[in-house]
Amino acid sequence: MRKSPLLLPIVFLLCHFSFLLAQNKQLSLEEIYDGTFSVEGLDKLRSLKNGKQYTILSVDKATATSSIQKYDYKTQNKLETIVSSSSSVPYFTSYEFSEDESKLLLATSVEPIFRRSTLGYFYVYDLKSKKISAVSNSKIQEPSLSPDGSKVAYVQNNNIFVWDIATNYTKQLTLDGVKNKIINGITDWVYEEEFAFVKAFEWNSDGSKLVFIRFDETDVPEFSVDVYGSNLYQTQTIFKYPKAGEVNSEVSLHIVDMDTYHISQVDLDDPYYIPRIKWMNDPHFLSVQTLNRHQNNLRLYAVNAINNKSNILLEETDEAYVSVADDLTFLADDSFIWTSEKDGFKHIYLYNVEGKLMNQLTKGPWEVSKFYGYDQNEDLFYYQSTENGSINRDVYSVGSNGENRRRLTTKAGHNAADFSADFTYFINTYASATNPPEYTLHNSLSGKKIKDILYNRALISKLDNYRINPKEFSTIAINGNDLNMWMIKPKNFDATKKFPLFMTQYSGPGSQKVSNSWLDTNDYWFQMLANEGYIVVCVDGRGTGYKGAEFKKVTYKELGKYEVEDQIAAAKKLSELPYIDESRTGIWGWSYGGFMSTNCLLKGNDTFEMAIAVAPVTSWRFYDSIYTERFMRTPQENPSGYDENSPFNYPELLKGNYLLVHGSADDNVHLQNTMRMVEALVQANKQFDWAIYPDKNHSIKGGNTRLHLYTKMTNFIKENL
Template identity: 45%
Template sequence: MNFRFLGLAVFLATASPVLLPATAPAAVAQQKQNITLEDIWAKGTFQARSVPGFNWMRDGRYYSSLDNGDLVQHDVTTGQAVQTLVAAQALTVAGSSQPLEVEGYFFNSDEKKILFWTAEEPIYRRSSRATFFVYDRDSKKLTPLSAGGKQSYATFSPDGKRVAFVRDNNLFVTDLATMQEKAVTTDGVPNKLINGSADWVYEEEFEFAQAFFWSPDSRQLAFYTFDESQVPEYNMQAWGELYPKDYRYKYPKAGEKNSVVSISVHEVAAGRTTKMDVGPETNQYIPRIIWTETPNLLSIRRINRLQNKLEILHADAGTGKTQVVLTDTDKAYVEVNDDLRYLSDGKQFLFSSEKDGFRHLYLYDLKGKLVRQLTKGSWEITEINGFDEEKGLVYYTSTEASPLQRHLYRVDLKGKNKAMLGYTGVKMGVTSGANTLMKLGVAGTDIINMSPDTRYYLNYHSQNGEPTTVSVRNGKDGKVVKVLEDNAKLRQTLSQYNLGKLEFISFKTTEGVTLNGSMLKPADFDPSKKYPVLMYVYGGPGSQTVKDDAGAGIAFTNYMWHHMLAQQGYIVVSVDNRGTGARGAEFKKSTYANLGKLETIDQGESAKYLGTLPYVDKARIGIWGWSFGGYMTALALTKNADLFKMAISVAPVTNWRYYDSVYTERFLKTPQENPGGYDDNSPVQFAQQMKGKYLLVHGTGDDNVHFQNSIAWVDALVKADKSYQSLYYPNRNHGIYGGNTRLHLYRQMTDFVLKNL
C-alpha cells in the first residue's frame, strides 16, 4: 500500500484569486481572501511551476527540457537556452498537419536519436502503454517504433543501436538500423504469463513496472517472467453500459498464491535465452535485478515470503549459475530499495541496511565481505543520489538534521569527510525540533536529481509554508548556480490569502512515547477561545505526514483544504504514530504482527493530549484519513469511540485479509500463521462499539483497496445497527479523481465536517 499524500510540491495545484472590483477602495483591495473549494480543485490558478521534461544530458554541463513543444538544450551554469534540439514542428507524422503532443522523451547514448512518446494510457499506478517514435537528429526523420500496437517501457540499449519494449505480455527488440522488430518471447498470455513487465502486486508493492534491463555492453537483456496462472482473480464491474462489464485481473490477497517468478537473460545477437537459477523455492520474491559492472554478471535480490530474509545472488548470465554473496535478516521484516550500487572497478558494491537499528550505508567486496560501514548514527539514509567513483564520494539524502527534514550529504568510501551540502556552519547531528532548525537556517525538504557526473544537481526545495524552489546547485559544495523556478507568482498569490500558521509540536504519551505532530491554527487564532480540532491521519508503516515541506507532509491540495477549514474556525492536527518512518527500526517496526493496535493507541493519546490544551474543545475532535488513514479512522471511531465526535474514511482497508500478499504479510505474516494479527484490529470486528458521525467514501473501480472492504464494513455496521453515511464513486480508482470528481468529493467532505464537528 503505497498511497501517499506526497509533500513534493512539483505538482502543486491550489487556489486562485477572487478578483476585486476595479473601483474597490484601497483598504478593501488589501483585505485577505478566503480559499474556496473551487480555488483548490477547479480553477488551478495556484498551480506551481516547475521545469517540465527535465533531463540531464551526457555532458553534465547541459540539460534539456520541453518548452512549448520544443526540445531545448540549456546551460546548467546560466539556465539559458543554448539551442533548440528538436522543434515541435519537426515532430509531425507523415499525413498529419499537427505535431505530436509529446508526453516524454529519452536520448540514446550519443544523443543522436531520441525516443518520444504520446497518447499514453495508464494501466495501474506505474504501468502504461503509449505510442513511441524514434527521431533521428541527423536525418531529421521521425519513425514509429512499431506498427503492432502501443508499447510499454521502450528503452534504448546503452550503445543506442536497439530499443526494447513490451507489448501484449511479450518482450521485443527493434534494430534501429533496419527498424526490424524481433520477438524475444512469444508465450505471453493475459492473466496467465507476463514477460518483461511486472504483475500487479510487484508493481504496487515493489514499485516497478518495467521488468527488463539491458546489460552495460548492450549484448544481453535480463527480464522477468511472471507465471500468474495460479493467482486468484479479482473481478470488478465497470459501470455505464446497459450491462456492466467485468474486469478481471490477478490479485494475490494475503495468504493466497503469488506468481511464480523466473529471471532469464537473452543474448540479442545469438537469439539465445538462458534461465537464471533462483533456487528451488517458488514461494518467494525477486524484488530487484540489476547488472553489475562486471561483464556477464547479473545481481539478483531474493527474499522469502515472510520478507525477513533478503539475499543478494550473483548470476553468471551465460550459464545461469548463481551464488549467494550477502544475506540481510531482521526479526520483523527487511525492506527493499534501490540503494545497491556496484563500483565500476568490479571489486566492490554499496548496500544499505537497518541492521544497526537505522538505515545506513555499507561497503562490501564483490564476494560479500564487509569492508566498512560508511555512515552511522541515530538517523536514516533515505536514498543514494549519486556516486563519484573517481573521487570515491557517495552522495545521499538523509534525516540527520531532523526526522522531519531531508537534505543532501556526501561521504567518502572510507566513511570520512562527511558534509551537508547547501548549508554552512551547521553542526552534524542536530536533533532539535523543526522549528528550532529553521531558526538555525536548516529548513525544509530537498528532493535531489543529480547529474550522472555529480558535478551538478537539481534541487527541489520546499519548506513549511513555502512553495517549491527549483535550482541547479554545485555538487562540490551545494551552492546555488542558478534558480530555475522560484514560484514568485505563486508566493504572491498565496500572500493574498487568509492563511493560518502551521507549527510543529511534540509530546509524550502516557506510555512515555514521544510523538511528532503538526498543528495548523486559524489566522485569527485567539488562545482564549475554544476550537474544534480535525485530525488528519495516515499512520502506515514507514510513512510520514509530519514533515517540513510545502504541504507539511501531505499533498499541497489537502494542505490548502486544511487551511480552508482553519478559515472556518477549525484547528487541523496531524500526528505520526508508532510505526511511521524516519525514527529508526525500533519505532517503525514496533507495530509488527499487530498492525493497527499501537497506532490506534497513539492516535487516541493524541486526541487526549489535544483535549488538555486550553484552546481546544475536547468534545469536538474529529479525524479523517485516506487508504491506511481510512483504516485508522475507522478504528478511531470504534476502539477510541469516546474521543472522537466524527470521522471520514476514504478508501479504507477494513480487514487485512482483503489486501494484497506482499504488503500485508510484510507487516502481519500470513493469515494462516497470525490470524489474531488480522482480526484483533479489524474495524469489522468492532462495529458495535462505533459512536459519533461517520462518512465512508470509496471508488467502485479501486484496483488497490477493493470496494469489497467497504461492503464488508457496511455489512458489519448494519448488523450492529449503527448509523453512517456513504459516498461511492462509480469506476473511480484508489485516487478518486477525474473531471470534477475531487471537487465533488471535497464538497461533500467539507459539508460533513461543518455539520458534524
C-alpha cells in the same frame, strides 16, 4: 518550573513571505482542486554525459505542444531546442536518451493501466538525422533503447519484442504470454503496486544480452471489478490479485543472448520473490535480489551471464522484515553501494565486488533517505538524509573512509539534488512548509550556490491574497515516545476561546505526514478548514518512518493496534489544551488512513465524535499478499493480528458520526472492504453516511469527482463537528 512536554513548538516562519501576514481572501474548494495553486518545476530533468549541460521537458497542455530544451549548467543559458512537437513530431509527454545520447525515445498518447503501468505509442528520434520512426503501430509497454541506440525492446500482450531501428525488423522473443496466465518482462499487479516497478527486463551494458522476469500467475485467484459506464450493460475487468495468504505468481529469471536469441533460465534456488534485477558494469554479470515469502530474508546474487551460475554476494535477515530499496549502485570496478537498517537506522555500506564489507559510510541515530551517487575523481559519495531532524531533508557528501562528512544545503526544510553526470554541479530543489519549491545551482564540492534557476514567484504572489496560516511543528509525548506533530490554528486565533479539533493522518508503515515540506493539495483544504474555525492537527505515531527501524517495526503483526492507540492518546492529550473543545473531536484518512480513522472512531468512541474514511481497508484479509504479509505474515499464521483490529468485527462500538466513501472500481483497496463494513453496521443497527463513486479507482478523481468528494466531506465536518 519544568515546562510541559506536550508542545515544543518549532514554527518555521519565512520573514520575506508576505502571504503569512493577515490576508482576507478565503480559499475555495474549486480553486484547491482545479490546479489554481500548482507549482512550477523542472520537468524530467536529465543531465547530459558531458556534465556541462542538461535537458528539461517543456509541455503546454493547453496547446498540446511539447519540446526538449538544452541548458548550460554554469551559465544557465538556454543553448537550443533539441526537438519540438510539429507536423512530423507528435505531441509527447516523456522522453529518454539512449546510453550514447544519439537517439531519443518519445512517449505519446499514454494511458494508465494500474497505478504505475501504462500503454502508449512511442517514437525514436535520431538527433543527427532528425528522422523520427514509430517503434510499433500499436500501443506498447515499457520500451527501452539498447545502450548503442540501435534497438528497442518492449512488451506487448505479455510478450517481449525487439525492434531493430536500421532494418525496421521486429523480433518476438517470447511466445507464451497470455493475459491472466503468463507475463514476460512486465510485473504482475501485486509486484507493480508493492515492489513499485513495472519494467521487468533490462539490457546489459553492451546490449549483447537482455534479462527478464517471467510471471506464471495461472494459479493466482482472480478478482473482478464491474465498470458501469453509460451503456445498457456493465463490463467487467478481471485480473489476478493475490490476497493475503493466497497463491502468488511463480517467478523465474531468464537471459536472452541477442546474437542467437537463445533464452536460458537462471538458477536462483527457487526464489519466492524477485523484487529487483540490475546489471553490473561488466556486461557478463548481473545482480538479482530475492526474498522469501515472509520478506525477512533478502539475498543479493551475482549471476554469471555466460554460464548462468550464481553466488550470494550479500544476505540480510530481520526478525520482522527487510525493506527493498533502489539504492544499489555499482561503481566502476563493480564494488557496490548498499543501504541497510541493520544497525537500527538506514545507512550506506560499501562492499567490494566479492561482497565483502569494506566500510560503513554513514552512521548515527538518523536515516539516509536517498543515495545519489559516487564521484570517483574526488572519492566522494552523495546522499540525502534526516541528520537535521526527521521532518527535514538535507544533501551531504562523505568520503569512502566514512570521514569528512559535509552538509551541502543550508536551509531547513526539504532539499533534494539532481547532480550533473560528472558531479561538478547539483541543482537543489528546496521547499519548506512556508516556502514553495525553488531551484538553485550549486557547486558539489562546497555546496556553494552558483545561480538561481526558478522560484515560484507567481504562486507566492497569488497566495499573498489568501488567508494562509503557518503550520506549527512540535512534538507530543505519547506512550513513551515524542511524536512529530503539526498544528494549524484559525486565523486571528484567540486562546481564550474553544475550537473543535480535526485530526488528519495516514499512519501506514514507514510513511510520513509530518514533514517540513511545501503544501500538497490537501494542505490547502486544511487551511480552508482552519479558516472556518477548526484546529487541524497531524500526528505521526508509532509505525511511521524516518525515526529508526525499532520505531517503524513496532507494529509488526499488529497493524492498527499501536497506531490507533497513539491517535486516541494524542486526541485526549490535545483536548487538555484550554483552547480545544474536547466534545468536538474528529479524524479522517484515506486508504490506510481510512482504516485508522474508522478504528479510532470505534475504539476511541469516548474521544472522537466524528470520522471520515475514504477507500479504507476494513480487514487485512482482503488486501494484497506482498504488502500485508510483509507486516502481518499470513492470516493462517496470525489470525488474531488480522481480526482484532478489523473494524467490521466490532461495529457495535460506533457512537459518533461516520462517513464512509469508496470508488466502485478500486483495483487496490477493493470495494469489498466498504461493503463488509456497511453490512456489519447495518446488522448492528448503526446509522452512518456513505457514498460510492461509480467507476472510480483508488484515487477517486476525474472531472468534478474530487470537487464533489471534498464538498461532501467539508459539509459533513461542518454539520457534525
